[in-house]
Amino acid sequence: MRKILYFILLLSAFTTYTQTNSIKGKVTSNGEDLPYTNVYLKRSTLGTSSNENGFYLLKNIPNGKYTVVISSVGFKTKYIKINFSGNQHIVRNFSLPEDNSLEEIVISGTLKPVTKTNSPVPVEVYSKTFFQKNPTPSIFESLQNVNGVRPQLNCNVCNTGDIHINGLEGPYTFVLIDGMPLVSGLSTVYGLTGIPQALIERVEIVKGPASTLYGSEAVGGIINIITKKPSSAPLVSVDTYVSSWQEVNTDIGLKYKTGKTNALLGINYFNYQNPIDNNKDGFTDLTLQNRISIFNKFDFERKNNRVFTVAGRYVYEDRWGGEMNWTPEYRGSTEIYGESIYTSRWETFGTYQLPTDEKINFQFSANGHNQNSFYGNTSYQADQYIAFGQFTYDTTFGKNHDVLMGVAYRYTNYDDNTTATASDTENTPSITHLPGAFIQDEITLAPKSKLLLGARYDHNNIHGSVFSPRVNYKWNSNNNEDVLRVSIGNGFRVANVFTEDHAALTGNRNVVFEDELLPETSWNANINYVKKIVTNSNTIISLDGSVFYTHFSNKIIADYETDTSKIIYGNLDDGYAVSKGISLNTDFNFRNGLSIIAGATLMDVSTTEKGITERQLLTESFSGTWSISYKIKTIDLLLDYTGNIYGPMDLPLLGDKDPRSATSPWYSIQNIQATKKISNTFEVFGGIKNLLNFTPAANSILNSDNPFDVGVDTEANPELAFDPAYVYAGNQGVRMFLGLRYKIQ
Template sequence: MTKLKISLFALAIFINSLTVKAQQETDAVIIGHVVAYGEHIPFVNIYLENTNYGTTTDATGHYMMIDLPEGKFTLVAKMIGYKTEKRPITLKAGETIEIKFELEEEVMKVDEVVITGTKTFKRQTESAVIVNVVDSRTIKNIAAQTVSEALNFQPGLRMEVDCQTCNYSQLRMNGLGGAYSQILVNSRAVFSPLTGLYGLEQLPSEMVERIEVVRGGASALYGSSAIGGTVNIITRMPQRNSFEITSNNTVIGDGSTDFNLNGTLTALSQKRNAGVALYTSHRQRDAYDHNGDRFSELPSLTNNSFGLNSFFRLDEKQKLEANLSSMHEYRYGGEMTDGPAYLARQSEERTHDVLMGGVDYELTSEEGNRTLALYTAGQYTKRKHFTGIAPDEGPDLQDYNNDPPYGNSKNYTLQMGAQLNQTVQDFIRGTNTFTFGAEYVVDDVFDEIESYEYLIDQNSRNLGAFVQSDWMLSRKVTLLTGVRADKHNFVDALIVNPRISFLFKPGLNGQFRLSWSTGFRAPQAFDADMHIAFAGGGIQTIQLSEDLKEERSQSWSTSFNWDRPTEKHIYGFTLEGFYTRLKDAFIQEEIGTTEKGNSILEKRNGGASNVYGATLEARLNYNRKLQVETGVTLQKSIYENPVAWSEELPGTKDYLRTPESYGYYTFTWTPGDRFSTTLSGIYTGSMLVPHYGAAEDPGTPEQDILFQSPEFLETNLKLAYTFELQRLDSSIELFGGINNMLNQYQDDFDSGKNRDSGYVYGPARPRTFFIGLRIFN
């Protein structure tokens, strides 16, 4: 009897499986191809809208979808860089239909899908927070070798070199210093205060798919340090099987060289449900001495990087993404001599080993209206460093050689979090996407130089939770509201920061936005606080005030964006105004010197400060042959109370190293498929630069000076020509050009070992010539 029951049960299961299979095998089939300008396009996404049925075109640009459900649907063809095409179709059992798509290339990408503004994927014109994008094509046009070079070509942003010896740099956004900018890698906050010292220059541009930029405090959902804005570096994700190898050879000034070799490889599985992108980079740069004193203005560099980015579609509803990168860099600046660093009269030596990675898991509900994301990311940095200026002679020199100022740093950052997105289609009026999330970030940094009695031993921990409502009341109106609560171990109370953003579309071509938000920075050491400078014949360090408390902010911004597309061209502009008020703003004031004559700056709260201004962007693309983009920022940054940056001079209310005007432009001409040329420029207005003197030293001023710098216009040119290797299904691009053609470069550097290494302003490099080769498919 038992055997009979088992047999009947097995038979029922078999019959049921046949029934289900018969129901699924409708023999409703779609076939077709996708072309653009007469050429078949491989790996285009083809899918039935609002269903789980989809495929991609093969290497020949053709596709087939079988056993589809009956009924009326919308068939979509979509690929990055092309306009999305949709076709209404009717599917019937046993019938095969043929649908051919002809895609148009985007004239200018003004409506890309972005994530940084809202923590969810949205098109730029539909996001209540304005998001700018630097894509890989722009990065190639301007011949940027690193992420730091690419960021200069965005409105409101300015990369700044702050050390003549080691070339420590920071990103300033909307008139605020680097510590007010939140740097993300694949939406994760793994850039620590220590990695922020050189990190943007250490990231090769070859690893980047695009960079998303949110200016101002509207990005406060990312937590502390997002007051000035957020930069999200999105690394390459495989979309097709491809390779690319690029070699760039540069001559700096009078003959120093800078050699870069980069390679990327992307591969997809046959079913396109798994893929990996690999990149590797090597850089070798000689030291460069501009004023002939045998002390470098650009340090020597040796950098080797490797990384991967991968995805795995576990099924139609689950996706796993993982990324990992490793970087080793040696950097030396100062007196240009052979031998160990401590035998130089003045030098800085850095050896970095950085490991960075993350894992993201995403689960989508059957209905497609709910997604759950779990993520973790982290970095580990190990650094050996030397920062020293040798006494002239006698016992002091002997003591210095017996105990040279070598140091060690260890730093790790770990982020863990979860995020739930729920879309409600009929929410009172319109559609609302609710976002709920929580994340925990820990950053531990240990940095010590025993001979200077210098020590930073800092462990910061922050638990944050956020909720957001992205309410599209109508096609013209969107209201974005959110609040984030943070419990930081350096702050006694729970900190709650709300934000509100409003989007109104008066017509098809324009968007008006208004945002308000609050933010904070914890009372801890950030990147600039960990940099040891040379000044006044000794070193200069920064220490934290014993009663330092958190800095709070309120930010307002408003903007109007307008673009008019036609069949042959598109043109438009963006006008934005911004205002940020800081309460208990962090300042640095000179408080004296040590027994060895080294200068001490104290980081303390200095009352309120205000930063306000306006940014204007303009863009034009004519028939995919001529593309122009430009942006200019006019702004003012002032403290309510004077800041005593020097004991010798009265304080000033103006922000130091902050020009009141700056901007950029790019002019790209592509008359055909083979030749292209790009003329670009970076404008830096006049600013106040502190200059610490050393008495009786001819290479420095006799006393401290607050210097008004001249303005600069850095002009760059790139020419490129592409040869097609049809037999190999590949192409070769030859390119070359000049950076800083007019040699707009600082000409009054200090000289000798007692120089003020912080007295540096203007373009990051003198006139340089480059030539390169790119092989790709």
């Protein structure tokens, strides 16, 4: 009898375990198919997306009570509760009403997918259609239309640059692809070029310190580039255009399958080989470039829909700028001045969810960067290798605690031919070990009120221990039309030996380190308020305002003025630095096809040393951006008018007799574009960039007629030295462009 009872219990357990369920159906909106909609079970690892026709299938669901979440960018999220018991195969169709961007799914603020409304951390989301309003050769240039974010050129000749967020320079910006860091100073210069934009699903931006989750460098903010899922990407996509300056940019995407593995291949090719000198200074106005980038992403099918993705990217670029008659045979010589950069960079990153009942992920990334460059006759040869890995454990305690814990490790090996990694007698590459651990607890205080507590501990083998806490509070109204967020956090940054400033390698300035650079720390406070208004005419208005304040201790300062023949790097020992300001983003969506996205940022970034306060160089006090779109539905024609405006910046001069202006003027870059949809698979677009034909003053490159300072005593007469580091905007004037997009689902 006992054996029979054991057999019945075993059979019952086996039957319960093997009883799996499924749910399928179609997702629509206003009677039209809604492709690529997220359908997942809340607080589980099970999820899928609808296909190009709106159909979805979620299978292998164990018995139990679940909340099914149906979400898509631009539409209201739906939640339904279902109790699966006993091999149920449910058919359920959903219709999602349109909504503004508050319901977008974001991950960058907390490392977990959550609707934008429910995120305790303010996250700005920009879709691929936003960047298509002003097509550019790289995501680096596309960010010029994001409020509070400015692509900063650091070199008038080679046109390399970095990204400023709320006035903080590129080394403070943390760049990620699919949540994995492209950790390195070199990536702030090159990490945002060569990413095939046809594969970008959206870009998430967090402004302010995020070191608690991401570690060093995440002081000014993070830029997370989210690529398409192989399962939901188009079968073939092509996006290409050519400009009247003879720039050619092509993005190609291809989805394919190998066995049960979904894969996505992307190729970006950019070519510009037409030297132009409109300002008559003898130098190219735009750097000539030949770049190819190959991106491949694999999404492996696993039991219970567990995640396993691996991606890789390779970028090769040959760029040069300089005197108009420069050719490669003069590379590194003192006859004709040119800045020539060969870049070879590889990256790999991915996520693997462990086969456990608990949600444990292993995330990894690695990159190698080789740079072979000459700035005139100054050689810069650099190699950098970085490996990064982290385990995260996502769990809940009780009904009110949503906890994420993690351990991470980063290895950095950097070597170049400058004084940064060399002593008087030998070469000493910089090797850094950075293990760390972090924890965050998202506490539900009330149905519409959350508190996020986080802390991180890192140990740098050179600089010692660093502790980074943060506190975030969020409240939203019952109808989600009002959202208030308050945050206080700590950020830290370890100095990068890539000379901190690309401009240091050009012209006559020498790089000098006062002492060993120590890590800098910062405290940031941010208040964010979001208001959604729906008028009687069904016009949707979104207002997103923030007040921010960041206080830096031990800040790393680049001193251009003490000795104009040098750039002197050192920590700010006797003083502090501050970045403070206010920003406002607005979004108007009218039912007649008109939409307006506009933003403005007013800020003050300064350094106080020995009681004297000075504004940070190359930092505007005011900036504004806008994007105005109108769709003529009767002929399927979309019109876009985009632009930005910047206030004056203090600029680095070489002395009192330097003839250039000490401040930049107010300036604006404006563009128009028309896009005509020919069919569901084909559209053409064209327009004009830099409508106002703004370019900096013709003498921005000082003494361009004597780039090697022949016969000049630059110490006695610094204002007679060749200097291309005075740059705040590109020299490329008005031009037309024409392109096409082709897509097969």
